[in-house]
Amino acid sequence: MSIESEEYAERRERLSALLVEHGLDALFLPPSSDLEYLTGLHRDLPSFGHLSYAHGWVAGAFLVPGREPAFVLPRMVVEFHLDGKPPPGAVVVHEDADGGLLFSEAARSLGAARRVGVGARAWAETVLELERALPRTELVEASSLVNRLRRVKSAAELGLMSQACELARAAMEATAPRVLPGVTMTELVEEVEHQLRSRGSRCPSFPTHIFTWGARRLDSGAATASEPLADGETVLFDFGAVVEGYCSDFGRTLLCGEPPLGYEEAHAAMLEAQAAGRAAARPGVLAREVNAACRAPIEAAGLGAGFRHRMGHGIGLDVHERPFLSVEDETPLDVGMTFTDEPSILVDGSFGVRVEDVIEVTGTGGRML
Structure with a gap:
């Protein structure tokens, strides 16, 4: 295509x-x-x-x-x-x-x-x-x-973006077994990018970012990239693929061992937030209102301070495009617009959770690509 x-x-x-x-x-x-x-x-x-x-x-x-x-x-x-x-x-x-x-x-x-x-x-x-x-x-x-x-994508554009999203999901599935004690963030980045390229991605859609959030922080973009992962840490993935110039932006959180205290409740609130944002992404709804719908379940769970990001951003030929699903953006959504849906919760000293998928605005809410 x-x-x-x-x-x-x-x-x-x-x-x-x-x-x-x-x-x-x-x-x-x-x-x-x-x-x-x-x-x-x-x-x-x-x-x-x-x-x-x-x-x-x-x-x-x-x-x-x-x-x-x-x-x-x-x-x-x-x-x-x-x-x-x-x-x-x-x-x-x-x-x-x-x-x-x-x-x-x-x-x-x-x-x-x-x-x-x-x-x-x-x-x-x-x-x-x-x-x-x-x-x-x-x-x-x-x-x-x-x-x-x-802003509004054609059928051909949506097809290419769907392929890029599928490449990212496949790369995550192939990389997940590597999340074990002793692996480094550098090794996980290399695995993700190998999986992307071997499946047909032209390049990563942005620098692959893999990190932990807890008692210590390992980060693929910092000096700690070569330090080994320990049991009980959560690993946050943020990466994307490129197909014919069109981008995906993808995120997941994987556990190494047993979950830390409070993790499962936060993870459930995050998934509820993602679903709420996706459901609110309908024609005529303002971008800031969609962001607010995504935030609501996290706020209700008492974890609002940990949601430091916006719900998402436009995506297509650029991995970040306007409009933004953010508190300041008054843009009314239209059918065929594409956005990331990426709530996250970061609890300093304990854990982090994030999830990210690309959605298309439809008459009944966001459709995951």
């Missing part, structure tokens, strides 16, 4: 209508989830640092209502990230070319643009060059507009 070219074209048609509605003549997007959503140009895998090339700041595309995307790309990006195959009509900027001039010519080909939207991931250098190329043009932030298009 993949996104067909017709769906990308339909997305750009909806974008064109939105640009006209907001008085924007064009939109510039750098390589990003927004550009991938609208054109299918894949992003690179996340990495430490920034892969830097000559004229790297020019990379992106201008999107104008009624026209095909106009790409400007460094030669190195085309050669090594696009297999030497630039998109049709792309301006390819070679190392010894005048990148500023070529970018300026591409920008001016927009015509007498009064207002141009810019993606939130654009480099400061890119924005400054746009200002030089279009001195009479107002530049405005526009990723929030693209987010409005991305």
